[in-house]
Amino acid sequence: MKSEFIADVYHAAAEISKTTGYRPKLGMILGSGLSSLAESYECTKVPYGDIPVLPKPTVEGHRGELYINEDIAICSGRFHYYEGHSPDNVVSTVALLKGLGCERLIVTNAAGGINTGFSPGDIMIIEDHINHLGFNPLMGPNPQIDGTDLGARFPDMSRVYSPAFAAKAQELDGDLKQGVYIAVTGPSYETPAEIRAFSAMGADAVGMSTVPEAIFARYLGMEVGGLSLITNFAAGLGHEELHHDEVVEIGRKAADRMKKLVAGLVDWWLKE
Ligand SMILES: O=P(O)(O)O[C@@H]1C[C@H](O)[C@@H](CO)O1
Numbered sequence: 719m720k721s722e723f724i725a726d727v728y729h730a731a732a733e734i735s736k737t738t739g740y741r742p743k744l745g746m747i748l749g750s751g752l753s754s755l756a757e758s759y760e761c762t763k764v765p766y767g768d769i770p771v772l773p774k775p776t777v778e779g780h781r782g783e784l785y786i787n788e789d790i791a792i793c794s795g796r797f798h799y800y801e802g803h804s805p806d807n808v809v810s811t812v813a814l815l816k817g818l819g820c821e822r823l824i825v826t827n828a829a830g831g832i833n834t835g836f837s838p839g840d841i842m843i844i845e846d847h848i849n850h851l852g853f854n855p856l857m858g859p860n861p862q863i864d865g866t867d868l869g870a871r872f873p874d875m876s877r878v879y880s881p882a883f884a885a886k887a888q889e890l891d892g893d894l895k896q897g898v899y900i901a902v903t904g905p906s907y908e909t910p911a912e913i914r915a916f917s918a919m920g921a922d923a924v925g926m927s928t929v930p931e932a933i934f935a936r937y938l939g940m941e942v943g944g945l946s947l948i949t950n951f952a953a954g955l956g957h958e959e960l961h962h963d964e965v966v967e968i969g970r971k972a973a974d975r976m977k978k979l980v981a982g983l984v985d986w987w988l989k990e
């Protein structure tokens with residue numbers, strides 16, 4: 719992340735706080751097909767088009783709107799590396815949420831189930847991740863604001879995802895899965911051989927996002943909780959070809975269960 723870019727994003731965040739009067743403590747980034755989660759909250763909506771420092775999302779199922787109120791800021795629309803965005807742009811939503819005052823972040827995504835115990839419609843608490851993207855959002859000079867490093871040059875990643883968040887999620891919904899998310903660039907889905915390799919590496923679910931956001935959030939000192947909605951059997955494990963339309967459709971269908979879980983987690987994390 720370049721110092722100038724983060725300064726611009728923080729400046730945009732300060733403008734939004736000034737206009738809306740909000741400094742929420744909790745941020746959330748919504749995955750493919752999960753845009754409706756934002757509608758549970760009474761919020762002011764700011765289209766990404768009104769935040770010129772942000773790029774434009776190009777993927778179906780990612781609206782491109784910031785929802786904000788005094789407690790929460792929700793990015794409905796994320797930026798994926800496969801869209802051609804730079805690593806800085808991929809994590810710009812996290813920088814925006816941090817700039818708005820968020821100390822905690824919930825990341826959500828749609829993912830393919832690698833673990834043979836997972837089925838479409840399952841929700842997996844992200845316990846850990848594998849970065850298979852080929853880049854790290856912290857590559858490049860360590861960014862500074864007013865001459866001070868934003869975070870450690872070599873940040874620890876031994877506990878990216880909050881165990882307290884995972885425990886609370888399990889308490890709220892007794893039927894959750896838990897596992898390791900592996901991020902690949904996409905946009906092609908995997909081959910069955912890749913899925914066998916990722917399974918041997920210890921991955922339970924595969925997707926094309928979230929990991930850079932979580933790394934950057936931890937670098938900024940935020941607490942992170944992660945949820946993957948399993949939208950399909952990973953390549954070679956089901957009988958169907960993979961299509962993004964189905965990913966978005968399953969996301970929409972499972973939105974009510976996700977909404978209930980997320981509402982409980984939001985209430986808890988705001989009070990905790
Ligand atoms: O933004 P997420 O990670 O939820 O989106 C997943 C990964 C790809 O963008 C897309 C593939 O169907 O869904």
Ligand SMILES: Nc1nc2[nH]cnc2c(=O)[nH]1
Nearest residue numbers: 828829830924925926952
């Ligand atoms: N890479 C990848 N991303 C997904 N997002 C939703 N399902 C999948 C999948 O099977 N593979």
